[in-house]
Amino acid sequence: MENIKRVEPRTLSGFMELLPQDQIKFNEMLDIIKKTYELYGFLPEETPIIESSEVLLAKAGGETEKQIYSFRKGDKDLSLRFDLTVPLAKYVAQYYNDLTFPYRRYQIGKVFRGERAQKGRYREFYQCDIDIIGDGKLSIINDAEIPSVIYTTFKNLGFDNFIIKINNRKILNGLFDELNISQKKTEILIIIDKLEKIGMEAVKEELRKLELSNGIINKIEEFFKIDGTTDEKLEKLEQLGFNSYIFKEGLQELKEVVKYVRLFNVEEKNFTVDLTIARGLDYYTGTVYETNLVGYESIGSICSGGRYENLASYYTKKNLPGVGISIGLTRLFYNLKELGLLNTTKKSISKVGIIPMGSEFEEAVNISNLLRENNIPNEIYKEDSKIKNKFSYANNLDIPYVIIIGQEEKEKGMFTIKNMITGDQNMLSASDILKILK
Amino acid sequence: MENIKRVEPRTLSGFMELLPQDQIKFNEMLDIIKKTYELYGFLPEETPIIESSEVLLAKAGGETEKQIYSFRKGDKDLSLRFDLTVPLAKYVAQYYNDLTFPYRRYQIGKVFRGERAQKGRYREFYQCDIDIIGDGKLSIINDAEIPSVIYTTFKNLGFDNFIIKINNRKILNGLFDELNISQKKTEILIIIDKLEKIGMEAVKEELRKLELSNGIINKIEEFFKIDGTTDEKLEKLEQLGFNSYIFKEGLQELKEVVKYVRLFNVEEKNFTVDLTIARGLDYYTGTVYETNLVGYESIGSICSGGRYENLASYYTKKNLPGVGISIGLTRLFYNLKELGLLNTTKKSISKVGIIPMGSEFEEAVNISNLLRENNIPNEIYKEDSKIKNKFSYANNLDIPYVIIIGQEEKEKGMFTIKNMITGDQNMLSASDILKILK
Numbered sequence: 099m100e101n102i103k104r105v106e107p108r109t110l111s112g113f114m115e116l117l118p119q120d121q122i123k124f125n126e127m128l129d130i131i132k133k134t135y136e137l138y139g140f141l142p143e144e145t146p147i148i149e150s151s152e153v154l155l156a157k158a159g160g161e162t163e164k165q166i167y168s169f170r171k172g173d174k175d176l177s178l179r180f181d182l183t184v185p186l187a188k189y190v191a192q193y194y195n196d197l198t199f200p201y202r203r204y205q206i207g208k209v210f211r212g213e214r215a216q217k218g219r220y221r222e223f224y225q226c227d228i229d230i231i232g233d234g235k236l237s238i239i240n241d242a243e244i245p246s247v248i249y250t251t252f253k254n255l256g257f258d259n260f261i262i263k264i265n266n267r268k269i270l271n272g273l274f275d276e277l278n279i280s281q282k283k284t285e286i287l288i289i290i291d292k293l294e295k296i297g298m299e300a301v302k303e304e305l306r307k308l309e310l311s312n313g314i315i316n317k318i319e320e321f322f323k324i325d326g327t328t329d330e331k332l333e334k335l336e337q338l339g340f341n342s343y344i345f346k347e348g349l350q351e352l353k354e355v356v357k358y359v360r361l362f363n364v365e366e367k368n369f370t371v372d373l374t375i376a377r378g379l380d381y382y383t384g385t386v387y388e389t390n391l392v393g394y395e396s397i398g399s400i401c402s403g404g405r406y407e408n409l410a411s412y413y414t415k416k417n418l419p420g421v422g423i424s425i426g427l428t429r430l431f432y433n434l435k436e437l438g439l440l441n442t443t444k445k446s447i448s449k450v451g452i453i454p455m456g457s458e459f460e461e462a463v464n465i466s467n468l469l470r471e472n473n474i475p476n477e478i479y480k481e482d483s484k485i486k487n488k489f490s491y492a493n494n495l496d497i498p499y500v501i502i503i504g505q506e507e508k509e510k511g512m513f514t515i516k517n518m519i520t521g522d523q524n525m526l527s528a529s530d531i532l533k534i535l536k
Numbered sequence: 537m538e539n540i541k542r543v544e545p546r547t548l549s550g551f552m553e554l555l556p557q558d559q560i561k562f563n564e565m566l567d568i569i570k571k572t573y574e575l576y577g578f579l580p581e582e583t584p585i586i587e588s589s590e591v592l593l594a595k596a597g598g599e600t601e602k603q604i605y606s607f608r609k610g611d612k613d614l615s616l617r618f619d620l621t622v623p624l625a626k627y628v629a630q631y632y633n634d635l636t637f638p639y640r641r642y643q644i645g646k647v648f649r650g651e652r653a654q655k656g657r658y659r660e661f662y663q664c665d666i667d668i669i670g671d672g673k674l675s676i677i678n679d680a681e682i683p684s685v686i687y688t689t690f691k692n693l694g695f696d697n698f699i700i701k702i703n704n705r706k707i708l709n710g711l712f713d714e715l716n717i718s719q720k721k722t723e724i725l726i727i728i729d730k731l732e733k734i735g736m737e738a739v740k741e742e743l744r745k746l747e748l749s750n751g752i753i754n755k756i757e758e759f760f761k762i763d764g765t766t767d768e769k770l771e772k773l774e775q776l777g778f779n780s781y782i783f784k785e786g787l788q789e790l791k792e793v794v795k796y797v798r799l800f801n802v803e804e805k806n807f808t809v810d811l812t813i814a815r816g817l818d819y820y821t822g823t824v825y826e827t828n829l830v831g832y833e834s835i836g837s838i839c840s841g842g843r844y845e846n847l848a849s850y851y852t853k854k855n856l857p858g859v860g861i862s863i864g865l866t867r868l869f870y871n872l873k874e875l876g877l878l879n880t881t882k883k884s885i886s887k888v889g890i891i892p893m894g895s896e897f898e899e900a901v902n903i904s905n906l907l908r909e910n911n912i913p914n915e916i917y918k919e920d921s922k923i924k925n926k927f928s929y930a931n932n933l934d935i936p937y938v939i940i941i942g943q944e945e946k947e948k949g950m951f952t953i954k955n956m957i958t959g960d961q962n963m964l965s966a967s968d969i970l971k972i973l974k
Contacts, residue, residue: 105594107630107851110612113584115627117634118641121580137908139886139915142559146551146660147585147646148605156543167586167614169607171650174548176605189553192545196555198932200919203556208585212609222584237918239897250908361901413545448577459677463799470575470688477577480675481638494636 112213112221114428123442124431127255128206131226131425134251135204138243140228143203145185147210151175153188156412165211178210182227182424183409190231191413199233200240218397218436220428229422231409236419238351241385241405242358244423248389248401249364251425256441259392260400262364263372266352266385267404269335270376272345273321277314286318287376293322294374294395322373328356331371348384355385383407387423397433401425446495450476450535453488455504462503465513468528474535492518499535550651550659552866561880562869565693566644569664569863572689573642576681578666581641583623585648589613591626594850603649616648620665620862621847628669629851637671638678656835656874658866667860669847674857676789679823679843680796682861686827686839687802689863694879697830698838700802701810704790704823705842707773708814710783711759715752724756725814731760732812732833760811766794769809786822793823821845825861835871839863884933888914888973891926893942900941903951906966912973930956937973 109115116124136142151168154177167178179185182205190201206226213219228247230240245262252260270287274280289304298319305315324334335349352371359369377386384405391400403423410418434440450469454462462478469476479488492500502514507525515531516523526534547553554562574580589606592615605616617623620643628639644664651657666685668678683700690698708725712718727742736757743753762772773787790809797807815824822843829838841861848856872878888907892900900916907914917926930938940952945963953969954961964972 102849104852105591105850107626107848108588108591109584109626109630110586110588110614113586115583117631118579118581121582124582125580136885137911137913139884139889139913141556141885142563143556144559144562145553146547148548148551148648148660150546150548153543153546167607167609169605171605176548188545188547192547193555198929202915210586222586232919235919237920239916239918243916243918358897358901361898363905410545411540412543414542446577447574447579451577459796460799463796467801473575475575475577477640478677478681480677480681481670481673482675491636 110221112215112219114220114223114432119442119445120431120435120440122444122447123440124427126444127427127431128224128226130254131251131427132204132206134254135206135226135228135247137250138202138228138247140202140204143186143189143205144207145179145182145189145205147178147208148176149179149185149188151177153413154179154184157184162211165213167210167212180211181209182207182225183229183422186227186229186231187410188413190418191410191416194414194416199231200236201231202228203231204228218429218432220432223426223428226425226427227422229409229420231418231420234417234419236421238354238385239358240421241351242355242362244385244403244421245355245359245364245369245387246362248387248423249362249368252389252401257391260368261390261392262369262401263375263388263390264352264355264359264369264385265372265375266348266355267376267382268344268348268384269352269373270348272340272342272348273318275342275344276340277317279310279314282308282310290318290322290374291376298323324373328366328369328371331373332356335373351384377402377404381406385421394433394437394439397430397437400430400433444496446497448475448477448495448497450474450499450501451492451495451497452476452478452501453492453503454479455485455488455502458503458505458508461508461513465501465503465528465531468532469535472532472536501531548659550653550657552658552661552870557880557883558869558873558878560882560885561878562865564882565865565869566662566664568692569689569865570642570644572692573644573664573666573685575688576640576666576685578640578642581624581627581643582645583617583620583627583643585616585646586614587617587623587626589615591851592617592622595622600649603651605648605650618649619647620645620663621667621860624665624667624669625848626851628856629848629854632852632854637669638674639669640666641669642666656867656870658870661864661866664863664865665860667847667858669856669858672855672857674859676792676823677796678859679789680793680800682823682841682859683793683797683802683807683825684800686825686861687800687806690827690839695829698806699828699830700807700839701813701826701828702790702793702797702807702823703810703813704786704793705814705820706782706786706822707790707811708786710778710780710786711756713780713782714778715755717748717752720746720748728756728760728812729814736761762811766804766807766809769811770794773811789822815840815842819844823859832871832875832877835868835875838868838871882934884935886913886915886933886935888912888937888939889930889933889935890914890916890939891930891941892917893923893926893940896941896943896946899946899951903939903941903966903969906970907973910970910974939969 166180208222209225210222248262274283285308293301302315324331375386375388382404386404388399389401401423405421407419409420452462452466466476466478479491500516507513512525513531514525604618646660647663648660650659686700712721723746727739731739740753762769813824813826820842824842826837827839839861843859845857847858890900890904904914904916917929938954945951950963951969952963
């Protein structure tokens with residue numbers, strides 16, 4: 099054995115690997131997200147991590163394509179999925195005839211992007227997505243259900259102070275229409291996206307570089323300065339008196355969304371209309387969402403998405419509009435931990451640790467069986483160790499209860515149970531122990 | 537849009553992708569396995585899918601190495617994990633100082649092997665592993681707990697007729713020791729492994745080719761013909777009167793394992809001692825396990841594993857003995873489906889589908905909120921469609937209950953609930969509906 103050439107065990111940078119205490123918390127969060135998505139009846143979907151490059155990159159290009167993990171195996175060009183949306187598009191086009199529409203699915207899984215390594219950026223990370231895909235059309239009420247899912251998910255995750263920002267791309271497109279500057283739309287949106295970071299004066303400075311007239315720039319400023327309550331914002335948008343058809347349609351949709359978001363019991367403090375939200379340059383065509391943790395805006399949006407006109411145009415002629423969101427859990431988890439907002443108190447899965455003082459293993463197995471049959475996670479310390487080590491094990495793992503079995507317990511057919519938090523200790527029968535633990 | 541170059545949406549061969557009905561079942565099985573592992577207090581572990589090739593392939597070689605998905609990204613040689621054992625070894629060596637021993641963990645996740653494509657063989661598949669790792673030593677009672685985990689897992693998955701085959705490698709090594717044929721051990725084990733398939737006469741024929749004497753071959757036959765109940769087999773092994781130290785140690789361990797397996801309430805019909813089980817040529821050093829579905833032995837072992845002397849010798853000088861098993865869920869799922877043993881009756885996550893006959897969306901959202909607040913998964917049909925289509929949706933997804941809201945219900949503030957299995961239909965208040973559904 100001593101001739102083995104040893105390799106330093108290590109994990110690649112940009113890849114999350116957790117100790118049990120953090121992993122328990124991470125899995126709890128995953129589970130809450132999954133359960134919440136299922137409360138809304140979303141179906142589970144799981145697509146392969148490896149796909150044919152031709153299929154996966156049908157649409158890709160630019161920055162994304164550079165980040166993709168691609169390789170050959172045998173005579174095949176393969177790639178690792180870089181999001182869950184492209185696989186969804188493939189899936190819906192491929193199984194169109196087997197699916198019931200609107201197709202409501204969630205997918206939770208890892209995706210891969212070879213980004214430049216930097217703090218809080220991961221190359222392998224979880225996305226937790228929901229999407230609702232219509233066949234030809236999809237009611238706007240779906241766009242209001244999505245913020246309800248976001249709201250319930252983050253409430254269930256234990257957050258109270260978050261804000262879902264809602265906008266509609268048609269309102270932005272309508273503005274550009276109205277001002278006859280649609281051909282500069284892309285450049286303007288890139289500038290507006292920086293508004294929160296650089297402020298209105300710097301934004302105007304940059305807009306001037308696009309050779310927009312002062313009149314136009316003032317109109318843009320007026321638009322993006324719209325403020326007040328949600329209803330006041332909607333009212334002010336109305337009062338702009340724009341004639342653009344697309345603007346009117348967007349405003350109508352936004353009003354419907356706001357109306358139903360309220361009906362879905364999303365609290366007023368947890369959502370707002372934010373006209374600066376655009377979510378990228380193509381893809382989204384209607385409602386768009388971002389979500390911020392209030393007071394921690396610097397970590398960016400923790401849940402984003404929107405409405406798209408056509409999910410799968412690279413795979414099928416069928417028109418498949420949809421609306422969806424994604425939570426990037428790996429990054430969120432990292433940020434919460436960095437901010438000290440993660441409550442990772444649980445170090446063990448076992449509720450009970452069973453410790454035979456000597457060789458009372460039969461009794462230990464018997465009580466372990468009984469607890470397990472009653473759905474109480476437990477484990478037996480089975481090693482031949484000093485008493486001190488046996489208790490260290492339970493202490494290190496913060497197991498809430500310990501059952502101790504020594505000579506006296508064995509003779510009496512009883513078990514000593516110790517509450518490791520209060521220190522309370524009692525010798526009881528198996529059935530009384532069960533009562534305490536249930 | 538019509539100028540788009542379309543790509544045929546498809547999934548690579550050797551990669552499992554399921555329709556919702558099967559995916560629901562698959563996830564249920566995953567969940568049962570996870571919950572059962574947690575009942576025994578195993579901690580969750582999750583390692584990256586991508587690792588440095590140097591780390592992942594520290595030990596690999598031969599057939600496995602050829603199957604590995606390896607590639608370069610930037611200046612790094614990367615590989616996809618091909619099992620969960622090598623990542624476990626890395627993890628335990630890397631975080632040795634942060635872990636509490638015995639370290640009991642489960643990991644459930646996908647692994648990747650570019651095997652030759654054939655029916656039921658997957659290139660991306662789930663493994664569901666548990667392992668118990670000791671620091672320097674590990675009690676034999678752990679070897680008895682493992683069959684208990686296998687037993688409970690398959691019982692919880694709904695199986696009754698399976699058999700866990702238990703052996704101990706030391707008994708086999710002791711046999712070769714006793715007969716002075718240890719130098720031919722590997723070749724002999726390869727032949728014995730075929731026993732069930734080709735029968736004793738063909739095995740003897742092959743053994744003769746190894747230039748073993750008839751006396752030796754008869755002794756081997758005598759050994760592998762040992763039969764009877766578990767206790768009878770143990771008794772016959774004892775009666776062989778072997779002097780080999782390693783044989784005696786193996787037999788003693790096997791007896792201990794059998795004793796505790798019974799204490800752990802594993803039914804007699806669900807386990808046996810099977811002296812032909814060897815589980816590969818190196819790695820395992822003590823207890824070994826295989827599990828068969830009775831009547832479906834041709835699909836091979838559905839859960840295998842064993843005891844190893846040293847988990848992480850390629851990463852650390854520390855001596856880390858362990859015992860563990862793995863369930864290959866993707867392959868098992870495929871086989872169960874092929875055999876018609878899969879009970880996939882559930883097509884929806886929603887327990888209730890809410891159908892507004894016209895535009896009773898406010899009422900629909902209200903009852904949906906109420907049900908969701910009471911943890912009842914439900915969804916609203918929101919599209920502007922013919923009544924027929926609305927009911928088709930609920931029918932196609934086999935949603936157990938439908939709540940219908942029309943003009944009459946709206947006026948009365950009531951809801952019509954229909955049990956889609958019995959056809960029973962009643963107009964009730966929201967609170968009465970809640971009572972039925974809870």
